[in-house]
Amino acid sequence: MSALQLAFSDLLHSLRNWRLWTLLGWLEIRQRYARSKIGPFWLTISMGVLVGALGVVYGSLFGQNIADYLPMVAIGLVAWNLFSSLVNEGSMAYINSSSYIRQVNTPKLIYVLQVAWRNLVIFAHNFVIVLLVLAVFGVKSWLTLPLFIPGLVLFIFNGLWIGMIAGLLSARFRDFPQIIAALLQVAFYVTPILFHGAMLSEKHRWIVTFNPLAYLIDVVRQPLVGIAPPASTWIITGVMALLGWLFALWLTGRYHKRIPYWV
Amino acid sequence: MSTSIRLHQVALDLPIFDVTAQSLKKRVLRLGRKNRLAEDNTGVVIVRALSGIDLALEPGDRLGLIGHNGAGKSTLLRVMAGIYPPTAGVVEVRGRAIPLLDINLGMDDQSTGRQNIRLRGLLLGMKDAEIRAKSEEIAEFTELGDYLDLPLRTYSSGMRLRLAFAIATAVDAEILLLDEVIGVGDASFQEKAARRLEQLHARAEIVVLAIHNPQVIRQSCNKALWLERGTLRSFGAVDTVLADYAQHTGLTVLNE
Numbered sequence: 001m002s003a004l005q006l007a008f009s010d011l012l013h014s015l016r017n018w019r020l021w022t023l024l025g026w027l028e029i030r031q032r033y034a035r036s037k038i039g040p041f042w043l044t045i046s047m048g049v050l051v052g053a054l055g056v057v058y059g060s061l062f063g064q065n066i067a068d069y070l071p072m073v074a075i076g077l078v079a080w081n082l083f084s085s086l087v088n089e090g091s092m093a094y095i096n097s098s099s100y101i102r103q104v105n106t107p108k109l110i111y112v113l114q115v116a117w118r119n120l121v122i123f124a125h126n127f128v129i130v131l132l133v134l135a136v137f138g139v140k141s142w143l144t145l146p147l148f149i150p151g152l153v154l155f156i157f158n159g160l161w162i163g164m165i166a167g168l169l170s171a172r173f174r175d176f177p178q179i180i181a182a183l184l185q186v187a188f189y190v191t192p193i194l195f196h197g198a199m200l201s202e203k204h205r206w207i208v209t210f211n212p213l214a215y216l217i218d219v220v221r222q223p224l225v226g227i228a229p230p231a232s233t234w235i236i237t238g239v240m241a242l243l244g245w246l247f248a249l250w251l252t253g254r255y256h257k258r259i260p261y262w263v
Numbered sequence: 264m265s266t267s268i269r270l271h272q273v274a275l276d277l278p279i280f281d282v283t284a285q286s287l288k289k290r291v292l293r294l295g296r297k298n299r300l301a302e303d304n305t306g307v308v309i310v311r312a313l314s315g316i317d318l319a320l321e322p323g324d325r326l327g328l329i330g331h332n333g334a335g336k337s338t339l340l341r342v343m344a345g346i347y348p349p350t351a352g353v354v355e356v357r358g359r360a361i362p363l364l365d366i367n368l369g370m371d372d373q374s375t376g377r378q379n380i381r382l383r384g385l386l387l388g389m390k391d392a393e394i395r396a397k398s399e400e401i402a403e404f405t406e407l408g409d410y411l412d413l414p415l416r417t418y419s420s421g422m423r424l425r426l427a428f429a430i431a432t433a434v435d436a437e438i439l440l441l442d443e444v445i446g447v448g449d450a451s452f453q454e455k456a457a458r459r460l461e462q463l464h465a466r467a468e469i470v471v472l473a474i475h476n477p478q479v480i481r482q483s484c485n486k487a488l489w490l491e492r493g494t495l496r497s498f499g500a501v502d503t504v505l506a507d508y509a510q511h512t513g514l515t516v517l518n519e
Contacts, residue, residue, distance in 0.1 A: 020385040027371050027382070034373045103368040104386050105345035105360075173287040257348040261278055 003253030004246070007109075010256065011249065014109035021110040025117035040125045047126045051077055051133070058194050067137045068225075074133040075221045076193035082123040083159045083216065084184045089115045090163020091170040091177045098263035108259050109252065112164050116156070130224065140226025147223035154237045155220045161244035168251055171262040187213055212240060266358035266437045266468040268320040268343060273352035275313040275342060275493075312338045313493045316352070320486070322468040327480030327501065329473075329508055330490035336473035339490065340364060340440045343471060358437030358468065361387055365442075366427040376411035376418070376426055377402075383430045397433045404429040404459065421449060428456060432463050439463060441472040457483070477505050 014021070033039040054077070055070040062069070090112060094101065097111040139145065170176035190207055197208040208214045215236045222229045313335050320326060328336045341347045342354060344362035368386065370379055380401055384394040402411055405425045415423065432439075441460075460483060464470060474480060480487055480501060487504035489496040497507045 017385075019391060023382060023385060027374065031371070031373050099365070099368065100386065102341075102346060103364050104362060104388075106386065106388075175287045179287070260346055260348075262280070 003250050003256075005253070006256050007249035007253030010107045010109050010252070013107040014113055017107060017110050018113075020106070021114040022117050024110070024114040025121065028114075028118050029121060040122060043122055044125045044128050047078065047081065048129050048132075051129055054194060062195065062199065064199075071130075071133045071137050071225055072196060072221065073194060075130050075224050076217055078123070078126045078130055079155065079217060079220045080188060080191070080193050081126060082119055083155070083213075084188070085119045085122070086116065086156070086159035086163045087166055087184060088177070088181060089119065090160070091166035091180050093163065093167035094171040094259055094263050095167075095174075095177075101260050101263050108256060109164075112160070112167055115163060115167075116160055120156070134224065144223045144226055144228045147228060148220060151219040151223055151229065154234075154241055155216055157241040158216055158237060158244060161241070161248040164248040165251060168255055168259075171259060172255075191217060193217060212236065216240075266322050267355070268318070268357075268438065268469060268471075269353070269355040270316050270318050270342070271353040271355075273313060273316040273342060273349045273354055274311065275338060275347060276350045277310045277312045277338070277347075279308040279310055311493055313342065313349075316495050318488065318495070318498055320469050320471070324469050324486055325464060325484040326469070326471045327474060327484035327487045328471065328490060329475075329477065329480065329487060329504070330496075333492075334490040335493040336490055337364065337442050338493075340442050340471060340473060343438070344440050356438065359388070359435070360438035360440060361431065361434045361436035362440040363428075363431040363442065364440070366424050368427070370415055370423060370427065372416040373414055375414055376405070376407060379415055379426065380411075380430055383427070384434070387431065387434050389434055393435075401426075401429045401433050404433075404455075421452065425452060428459075432459055436463075436467045438469045439467045439471070441470070441474075443473055443475070477508075480505065 029040055033042065036042065038045075051070070051074045055066070055073045058064075058073070059066050059069040093111045093115045094108070097114075100106065101108070101111070166176065166180050170180070191211055191213040192208055197205065197214070200207065215233050218233050219229050219237045222233075316339065318326075328339065330336055338347065340362060341364070342349055343356060344360055344364075345354075345356065346362070348354075368383065371382060374382065377398065380398050381391075381394055384397070385391075389397075402408075405411070405422075407422060407426065410418070410422065415426075418426070457479075460470075464483070470483075472480075472484070484501050486499065487501045488498045489504050489508050496511075497504045
């Protein structure tokens with residue numbers, strides 16, 4: 001069986017085992033917030049505080065109109081949080097599940113899907129803030145709103161393939177999680193989350209133009225702030241998702257047999 | 264398609280990664296050096312865990328694995344369970360193989376006993392309907408009663424064992440792979456476990472168990488396999504293999 005076929009069949013089996021990875025994902029959330037009264041809503045609260053503080057501080061620092069700036073920061077931060085935890089936790093997907101991997105013969109990608117599920121649940125909690133901000137400052141355009149759905153799908157798919165590769169590399173090379181965490185930190189500052197492309201002078205516009213993550217943020221953010229993402233954004237994020245998935249699956253198939261030995 | 268296990272010339276190399284081998288830094292630093300040949304040792308120690316294993320099991324076979332610690336018993340079980348793909352040779356396993364290698368697998372401390380039944384059941388490849396159908400039987404075997412609705416962190420290790428054992432043995436396995444698990448627990452549990460294993464024998468078509476106690480092997484197996492340092496020393500009828508083993512180790516106690 002070729003590497004891709006192996007990975008596809010693993011993916012298929014993993015998807016069929018959805019009961020297992022949704023349960024594993026939930027368990028992790030439950031463990032983190034065991035016996036806490038409001039559970040994962042603590043995340044919502046801390047994210048809300050962060051959004052409020054950054055929005056107000058940077059908004060006045062950059063001299064921005066708060067009604068425009070705060071929704072932008074809120075959506076950007078919530079989306080970035082999903083992306084960075086998909087990649088960060090994806091890098092630990094196999095390592096943290098080593099006890100399962102070495103005891104039972106399950107499809108391997110369930111451990112990546114478990115990370116995805118967990119972070120989607122957390123994202124849903126954080127999304128309350130976005131709704132709140134939109135309710136307060138008003139929806140700019142109802143027409144562009146539905147575009148958020150395909151945008152989010154592309155966004156998640158892109159986060160997933162990066163997480164999938166990160167997980168595989170991290171299982172083999174244990175320095176990888178640290179490297180990834182550091183890179184994500186840098187990526188946060190060069191990606192237009194606290195700022196947007198139009199705020200940069202022409203000279204520095206390349207930071208946004210050549211940053212693939214900028215397009216990823218745009219594809220989820222623009223529909224919510226009343227802008228229809230241009231065709232180039234859709235094409236770039238779509239092609240990235242497609243090629244990324246093919247590469248990630250090929251890599252997973254290629255090293256599929258080694259995973260139990262690595263963890 | 265009947266249940267069977269066939270191993271042909273199976274060998275398994277286990278890479279042991281020490282800290283240096285799993286470090287990317289070392290890898291990168293090595294790139295710049297010229298004498299690649301001398302430096303080609305990546306620091307990964309390869310242990311030949313199994314070599315040249317040949318065996319065939321038919322429905323009805325109960326195989327007991329004996330050998331010293333580190334002889335490769337658990338590794339062989341993992342190969343049969345499909346967890347470790349072999350380095351060389353052919354592994355052919357037909358039928359649903361359920362490994363019971365570590366009793367703590369998939370036991371979540373914050374979840375109740377009943378939730379753990381579902382978690383472990385799913386990990387062992389059961390469907391939800393199957394788990395529901397079996398959960399009463401499991402509950403009965405564990406004798407945990409109301410404790411099943413308490414979180415697992417309140418359980419004693421004996422209670423955990425009972426629960427884990429009950430779940431693993433509730434699966435309709437065609438092949439059951441057990442690793443030293445029945446050696447633990449108190450006397451009454453051991454007796455009960457042995458009885459349950461017998462019932463299971465009636466259902467499961469092939470059972471492979473790794474255990475130190477030759478008495479148990481004599482009681483419940485019809486075949487035995489003696490592993491030494493990853494190679495097969497002797498395989499066949501229980502009495503012959505146990506006699507060989509006893510002779511080798513000089514343990515006369517084995518001869519009843």
